[in-house]
Amino acid sequence: MSEKKVSLLEGFKAFLMRGNVIDLAVAVVIGAAFTNIVNAVVKGIINPLVGAFGTQDLDNYSSCLQGPCTTDPKTGEMDGIEILWGSVLSATLSFLITAAVVYFLMVLPMAKYLARRAAMQAAKEGVQETLEVSELEVLKEIRDALVAQRTGSAPGPSSGGTPGGADGTAAGPREDR
Numbered sequence: 817m818s819e820k821k822v823s824l825l826e827g828f829k830a831f832l833m834r835g836n837v838i839d840l841a842v843a844v845v846i847g848a849a850f851t852n853i854v855n856a857v858v859k860g861i862i863n864p865l866v867g868a869f870g871t872q873d874l875d876n877y878s879s880c881l882q883g884p885c886t887t888d889p890k891t892g893e894m895d896g897i898e899i900l901w902g903s904v905l906s907a908t909l910s911f912l913i914t915a916a917v918v919y920f921l922m923v924l925p926m927a928k929y930l931a932r933r934a935a936m937q938a939a940k941e942g943v944q945e946t947l948e949v950s951e952l953e954v955l956k957e958i959r960d961a962l963v964a965q966r967t968g969s970a971p972g973p974s975s976g977g978t979p980g981g982a983d984g985t986a987a988g989p990r991e992d993r
Contacts, residue, residue: 854910854913862874862909883897
């Protein structure tokens with residue numbers, strides 16, 4: 817038995833033709849555009865509001881870890897070690913805003929929709945199961961009535977009538993004379 821080997825290009829083509837790859841590409845593009853919007857909101861609105869409590873924009877907040885942290889105006893080099901904690905706080909706020917928007921506008925409504933859909937499906941299956949049980953009961957009654965006709969005994973209480981001929985005898989297969 818020889819297994820057919822798939823060429824590298826055929827495998828790559830099969831990978832690209834899957835629906836998941838296209839969905840993922842669209843999600844990345846939309847995510848990048850959405851990130852730009854969130855970053856603009858954080859830099860244009862949130863940072864100035866937080867900076868209103870201080871003297872400068874949030875990205876400019878820093879602390880000096882060692883030395884005087886002064887910039888030489890001639891060379892532009894920094895003396896000392898500066899920690900830019902304002903930019904870290906700004907990135908954290910961007911992340912939190914992005915996560916909140918994704919959760920409240922996408923994840924939560926989709927979870928509610930899927931829960932409603934699952935409840936409707938479960939109710940539909942419950943009704944279908946009830947119908948199947950009632951059909952099964954009717955079929956059992958028909959079977960019991962047919963068995964009663966063949967054996968000549970009285971029908972069960974659930975059959976509701978006298979099966980067979982007009983004289984009350986069981987109607988079996990007719991013999992041709």
